[in-house]
Amino acid sequence: MPRIKPDRLIRLRQIESQLATIAKDSSALASERKQILAEAHADLESTGKDQVKRGNFRLCFEEQPGRVKWKDEFVRVSGSEAAAKLANEAPKTKKLKIIDAS
Structure with missing residues (x-):
């Protein structure tokens, strides 16, 4: 199997960094989504x-x-x-x- 080139490993680090940022952002979005869904659920339920x-x-x-x-x-x-x-x-x-x- 051919040896991996350093530029591919550099790219891997870039991807990992981007994924970490995305994960952090998606966690905040998931939390906000959960809150909005809870508000909508409570609103609908309160109407009967x-x-x-x-x-x-x-x-x-x-x-x-x-x-x-x-x-x-x-x-x-x-x-x-x-x-x-x-x-x-x-x-x-x-x-x-x-x-x-x-």
């Missing part, structure tokens, strides 16, 4: 409605299949058929959905 319009956006709850967090252990003990039955009977959850309505 299924959906509400805010400017050019519609906020609504979208039903998601229920999740059984202990499913793997249950499958091991009770079998896959019983686990599938339980998963199908799990209560639905709500997920915030924001739609650009402009």
Whole structure:
């Protein structure tokens, strides 16, 4: 295998530095995103409605299949058929959905 040239290693360091900066920036963005989603969720929930319009956006709850967090252990003990039955009977959850309505 040919030897790697120093300019490739320099480029690697540049990429690593850029990735570190991006990771830091993305962490701040993820935190801000989480806060805005929490605000939107609280707003919609406080109305008691299924959906509400805010400017050019519609906020609504979208039903998601229920999740059984202990499913793997249950499958091991009770079998896959019983686990599938339980998963199908799990209560639905709500997920915030924001739609650009402009």
